[in-house]
Amino acid sequence: MYPKSTTVIPVISLQGQNCTGCVTSTLCSEYPAIKNILLDDLLPGVKLDFVFHPTIMTASGNLAMDMLEKAGKERGYVLIIDGAIPAKDDGIYCVTGEKDGKKSTILDEVIEFSRNAMLVIALGTCAAFGGIAAAHPNPTGARGVGDVFLTHEIKVPLINIPGCPPHPDWLFGTITEVLLKGLENVELDDLKRPKTFYGKLIHENCPNRAYFDEGKFAKKLGDKGCLYELGCKGPITYSDCPLRQWNGKTNWVIGCGAPCSGCTQPEFPDFVGDFYDRIIDVETPASLHKAKTPEK
Amino acid sequence: MKKIVIHPITRIEGHLKVEAVVENGVVKDANMSGTMFRGIEMILKGRDPRDAVMITQRICGVCPEPHACAAVTAVDEYAGLTDKIPGNGILLRNLILGTRTVCDNILHFYILSGPDYIDPSKALDYSGSDEDLNSLKRFLEQGYSKPFLPRDEIDYRLDDNVTRTVTGHYIKALDIYRKGQEAATMFGGKWPHDAAIVAGGVTENVTADKIARFIWRLKEISDFVNNIYLPDVIAVARAYNEYLEMGRGCGNLLAYDSYRTGSNGIFKEALFRGGIVTGTSKYSDINIKNITEDVTHSWFKESEPLYPGSGVTEPEAGKPEAYSWIKSPRYDGKVFEVGPVASVLCTYLSKKDPDINKLVDNALAETGGSITNMYSIAGRHLGRVLFSKIITDNLNGWAGALKAGEPTTVGYSPPMDGEGVGLIAAPRGALGHWLKVKEGRIENYQVITPTAWNASPKDKDGQPGPYEQAIIGLKVSDSQAPVEILRAIRSFDPCTACAVHLVTPGGDLKGKYKVV
Numbered sequence: 001m002y003p004k005s006t007t008v009i010p011v012i013s014l015q016g017q018n019c020t021g022c023v024t025s026t027l028c029s030e031y032p033a034i035k036n037i038l039l040d041d042l043l044p045g046v047k048l049d050f051v052f053h054p055t056i057m058t059a060s061g062n063l064a065m066d067m068l069e070k071a072g073k074e075r076g077y078v079l080i081i082d083g084a085i086p087a088k089d090d091g092i093y094c095v096t097g098e099k100d101g102k103k104s105t106i107l108d109e110v111i112e113f114s115r116n117a118m119l120v121i122a123l124g125t126c127a128a129f130g131g132i133a134a135a136h137p138n139p140t141g142a143r144g145v146g147d148v149f150l151t152h153e154i155k156v157p158l159i160n161i162p163g164c165p166p167h168p169d170w171l172f173g174t175i176t177e178v179l180l181k182g183l184e185n186v187e188l189d190d191l192k193r194p195k196t197f198y199g200k201l202i203h204e205n206c207p208n209r210a211y212f213d214e215g216k217f218a219k220k221l222g223d224k225g226c227l228y229e230l231g232c233k234g235p236i237t238y239s240d241c242p243l244r245q246w247n248g249k250t251n252w253v254i255g256c257g258a259p260c261s262g263c264t265q266p267e268f269p270d271f272v273g274d275f276y277d278r279i280i281d282v283e284t285p286a287s288l289h290k291a292k293t294p295e296k
Numbered sequence: 297m298k299k300i301v302i303h304p305i306t307r308i309e310g311h312l313k314v315e316a317v318v319e320n321g322v323v324k325d326a327n328m329s330g331t332m333f334r335g336i337e338m339i340l341k342g343r344d345p346r347d348a349v350m351i352t353q354r355i356c357g358v359c360p361e362p363h364a365c366a367a368v369t370a371v372d373e374y375a376g377l378t379d380k381i382p383g384n385g386i387l388l389r390n391l392i393l394g395t396r397t398v399c400d401n402i403l404h405f406y407i408l409s410g411p412d413y414i415d416p417s418k419a420l421d422y423s424g425s426d427e428d429l430n431s432l433k434r435f436l437e438q439g440y441s442k443p444f445l446p447r448d449e450i451d452y453r454l455d456d457n458v459t460r461t462v463t464g465h466y467i468k469a470l471d472i473y474r475k476g477q478e479a480a481t482m483f484g485g486k487w488p489h490d491a492a493i494v495a496g497g498v499t500e501n502v503t504a505d506k507i508a509r510f511i512w513r514l515k516e517i518s519d520f521v522n523n524i525y526l527p528d529v530i531a532v533a534r535a536y537n538e539y540l541e542m543g544r545g546c547g548n549l550l551a552y553d554s555y556r557t558g559s560n561g562i563f564k565e566a567l568f569r570g571g572i573v574t575g576t577s578k579y580s581d582i583n584i585k586n587i588t589e590d591v592t593h594s595w596f597k598e599s600e601p602l603y604p605g606s607g608v609t610e611p612e613a614g615k616p617e618a619y620s621w622i623k624s625p626r627y628d629g630k631v632f633e634v635g636p637v638a639s640v641l642c643t644y645l646s647k648k649d650p651d652i653n654k655l656v657d658n659a660l661a662e663t664g665g666s667i668t669n670m671y672s673i674a675g676r677h678l679g680r681v682l683f684s685k686i687i688t689d690n691l692n693g694w695a696g697a698l699k700a701g702e703p704t705t706v707g708y709s710p711p712m713d714g715e716g717v718g719l720i721a722a723p724r725g726a727l728g729h730w731l732k733v734k735e736g737r738i739e740n741y742q743v744i745t746p747t748a749w750n751a752s753p754k755d756k757d758g759q760p761g762p763y764e765q766a767i768i769g770l771k772v773s774d775s776q777a778p779v780e781i782l783r784a785i786r787s788f789d790p791c792t793a794c795a796v797h798l799v800t801p802g803g804d805l806k807g808k809y810k811v812v
Contacts, residue, residue, distance in 0.1 A: 004438040004439065005438070015311070016332075017332055017333075017334050018310075018357070018793070019309075019354050019355060019356050019357035019358075019360070019793050020309045020310065020356065020357045020358050020793065021354070021356075021357020021358075021360065021488040021489060022357065023357070023358075024357050024358055024403075024477075024487070024488050025357070025487065025488055027403075027470065027473060027474065028473070028474045028477050028478070028487060029474075030474065033470070033471065033474065034470050034474070035428065035431065035467050035470045035471065036431075038435075038443075039431045039432055039434075039435040039440075039467075040431060040434075040435070047440070049440065049442055050442055050443045051442050051443075052443075053443050054304055054306045054307075055306070055307065055309075055408075056307065056407060056443045057306050057307070057442070057443040058306075058307075058411040058443065058444050058445065058446075058447040059306065059446055059447055059448070060302055060304065060305050060306045060307075060782060061301070061302035061303060061304070061305070063446060063447070063448060064304060064306055065304075067446065084334075086334075093332065093333055093334075094311065094331070094332040094333075095303075095311065095313075095331035095332070096304060096311060096331070096332075097303050097304040098301065098303045098313070101301075103303075131354075132334070132336075132339070132351065132354040133334040135339045135351070136339065137338065137339070139334070139335030139338050139339070140333065140334060140335060142334065164354065164489060165357060165488055165489060220705070220707050220708070221494050221496070221499045221705055221708075222497065222499050222501070222703065222704055222705035246481060246485070246486040246487070247474075247477055247478045247481035247486060247487050248474070248475075248478040248481075250478045250479075250481045250482045250509075251481045251482055251483075251484070251485050251486065251500075252485065252486060253485050253486055253491040255485070256483070256484065256485030256486075256491055256492040256499055256500040257492065257499030257500055257501060258485055258491035258492050258494065258499045259491075261350060261491065263489075269347075269350070269351065274343065274344035274346070274347050275344070275346065275347050275350050276344065276346055276347075277344070
C-alpha cells in the first residue's frame with residue numbers, strides 16, 4: 001500500500017558560526033510541515049533522508065562523527081550548510097567535533113564534504129555571504145560558502161538561500177524545483193539565489209508602495225506610511241516576503257510596521273547607514289527619482 | 297581512570313564539548329568547553345544603540361526574543377523611556393516573549409531531550425488510528441531510521457503504550473511549535489528574529505481581530521501544555537525516579553524579575569520574582585552589583601573579577617590554565633545556577649502567589665518529590681514545564697488587556713550619552729544586557745547569558761560551574777555511552793552560541809586548543 005520511495009536523497013547538514021535560527025525557521029515550514037519532511041516523501045517517490053543533522057539526531061560524540069564520515073563517503077547527497085565559515089587562523093573559531101583526539105573545524109568539513117555532494121545549499125545569510133558573523137570588524141574572518149569555494153577551487157554546484165532567517169519555503173521550494181526541473185534549469189541570479197524567490201525587490205511588491213509613490217512617509221515607528229525614512233531597505237532587497245509573508249502568512253516585517261532590514265542581501269547587516277537610517281544615495285531600479293530625493 | 301570526550305553534543309543550540317574523568321563508574325572531574333565564537337559584542341561597538349535589538353537577537357536563533365527584550369529594556373532605560381512605554385507595548389512584549397518561550401520549552405523537552413528517554417521504534421507495533429504515529433510506523437516499515445538511528449543502547453523505561461503516546465507527542469510538538477510561533481508572529485513580525493520590538497514599544501498595531509486570532513491560536517498551545525506537556529514530564533520523572541536526585545549542581549539559584557504586570561495601565565509588578573536562593577530554600581533579594589565575571593580558566597587576560605557594566609574582554613592566547621571561551625559569572629563570589637527552575641522557585645519562595653504555589657506543590661506531590669528535588673535532572677524539566685504553564689496561564693489575560701486602536705510605541709529621542717541595563721527571564725534563565733552609549737553610539741556592550749552562568753568553567757577559587765558540578769559525582773553505567781552525562785547537560789537546555797558570543801579573539805590561537 002505504501003511502496004518505498006524509489007529515489008532517496010541523503011541530506012547532510014553542517015553548522016558553522018550559526019545561531020540555529022535557520023533551523024528554527026525551517027522547523028516552522030507550513031506546507032510541507034516538518035513532520036512530513038522528516039517522515040514522508042517530499043514528492044511522490046522521492047524521499048529526503050536526514051543522515052546527519054546536529055539539532056535533531058539522536059547520536060552524539062563519536063557515534064555522530066562516524067555517521068558523518070560514513071555519509072560523506074557516499075556520493076550524491078545534498079549538503080546544507082548554515083552559519084558562516086571562519087577562515088582566520090585555520091578556522092579554529094568554530095570547532096565542530098572531534099574523534100580520536102583530532103578536532104575538525106567547519107572549514108575542514110565544508111572542504112571535505114562538499115567534494116562528494118551533488119548540490120551544496122548555503123542556507124541563511126551567514127552561510128551565503130558571511131552575515132552577522134562577518135559584520136564589521138569581522139573578528140574571526142567569517143565568510144560565506146561561496147568564498148570558501150573560490151579560495152579552495154571547489155566546483156560543486158552551489159545555491160545560496162540567504163535571509164536572516166531564510167523562509168522555509170525558500171529552502172524546500174528550491175529543493176522541489178531542483179527535483180522537478182533539474183538543477184541546470186533552476187534560474188539563479190548573480191548571487192546564486194533562485195529567481196523564483198529572490199527575483200524581485202521587496203519594494204516592487206510592497207503594500208506600502210502607494211504611500212511611497214505619494215510621498216507619504218512615516219515619521220516615527222508605529223505610524224502609518226512608507227517606512228523609507230525610517231531605514232527600510234526594501235528598495236534594495238530582493239525577496240518575495242511581501243507576497244509570501246511569514247509563519248503561515250500571519251505577518252511579515254513591513255506588515256508589522258517595522259522597516260525591512262535587508263537581510264537577504266550580501267551587505268547585511270553593514271549597509272551604508274544603521275537599521276533605522278534612511279538609505280542614502282542608493283540607486284533603486286524602481287522609482288529611481290523618488291528614492292533619490294525623498295521628501296523630508 | 298578513563299577520560300570521556302563527547303564532541304559534538306547534539307540536540308542543543310550550538311557547539312559544545314564535554315570532557316569527563318571517570319573512575320570506578322563515577323565522574324570525578326569535568327570540563328565544559330564552548331567551541332564556536334563570533335565576537336558579537338565587538339561587532340556592536342560604534343553602532344546605533346537601537347541596532348542592538350536587531351543584532352543581539354542573532355546571538356541565538358532558538359531564543360532571539362529574550363535578547364530583543366533585554367536589549368530593548370536596556371535601550372529604553374538609556375533613552376529614559378522605561379516608564380513611558382504604552383501599556384499595549386508592554387503587553388505585546390509579554391505576549392511575544394511568553395508565547396515564544398513556551399514554544400522553546402516544548403521544543404526542548406520533546407525534540408532535544410525526548411530521544412534520551414523515549415524509543416520511537418515502538419511505533420512499529422502501533423495499531424491505532426493516530427495519523428502521526430502511523431506516519432512514523434510507515435517510515436520505519438519502509439526501512440528508514442534517521443535521524444533517530446543510530447543510537448547508543450540506553451535504558452528506555454516507559455512501557456510500550458506510554459512510549460508510543462509520548463512518541464506521538466514528539467510529532468505533535470513539532471506542529472505546536474509552529475503554531476505557537478505563528479501566534480507570536482502576529483505581534484512580532486516574523487520568527488525567528490522579531491522586527492516589531494523597538495525602543496519605546498512594539499511597532500505592530502493592535503486590532504480587535506488580531507486579539508481574537510491570537511487567543512484562538514493560544515488555546516491549542518495551552519491545551520498542549522496542560523494536558524500533554526505537564527503530564528509527560530511527570531510521567532518521565534516518575535519512570536526515572538532517581539533522576540530527581542541526580543545531577544544536583546551547585547544548589548544555589550539566581551533569577552531576575554520578569555514579565556511586567558499590573559492593572560489600570562500601571563505595570564510595576566513582575567510575574568516572576570527575581571532573587572537568589574541559597575541552601576535549597578533560603579530566598580533573598582538580588583543586588584546586581586554583586587555580579588562579577590571571573591576569567592581564571594577562560595582564555596582572557598587575567599584581571600580581578602569585574603562587574604559586567606565595566607567588564608573588559610581581552611583575549612589571551614595560550615593562557616595555560618584556561619580551557620573555555622566562556623567566562624565565569626559569579627554572584628558574591630559564589631556559583632549560581634539559572635534557569636526556569638530558578639524563576640519558579642524564587643517566585644514560590646518570595647511572592648507566595650497562592651495559584652503558583654499550589655501548582656508547584658501539586659506537581660511535586662505527583663512526582664513524589666519535594667523542593668529539594670527541583671535541584672536535579674528531572675527537577676529542571678519540571679521547573680521548565682511549570683514556568684511554561686505559569687506563562688501560558690497569563691497569556692490570555694495579557695491578550696485580553698490589549699487596547700485596540702491605542703498606541704503601542706512612544707517616540708525615541710535619546711540623550712547623546714547614557715547607560716542602560718536589561719534583565720529578564722529567558723527560556724534558559726537569567727539574561728542580562730549592559731549598554732553604555734557615548735556620543736550617540738554604543739561604546740560598550742556586555743551580555744551575560746543563562747548558559748554563561750550554567751556552562752561556566754572553574755573560577756579562581758577552583759569552584760566548578762553548574763554543569764560541571766551536576767556531572768561530577770554522577771554514576772555512569774556505560775562509559776562508552778554515558779547517557780547520564782548527556783541527560784544532565786541537556787536538562788539545563790544549553791545554548792552555547794549565547795554563552796561564547798562575547799569573545800573578542802585575536803592573535804594566534806592554535807596553541808590554545810592544545811591545552812584542552
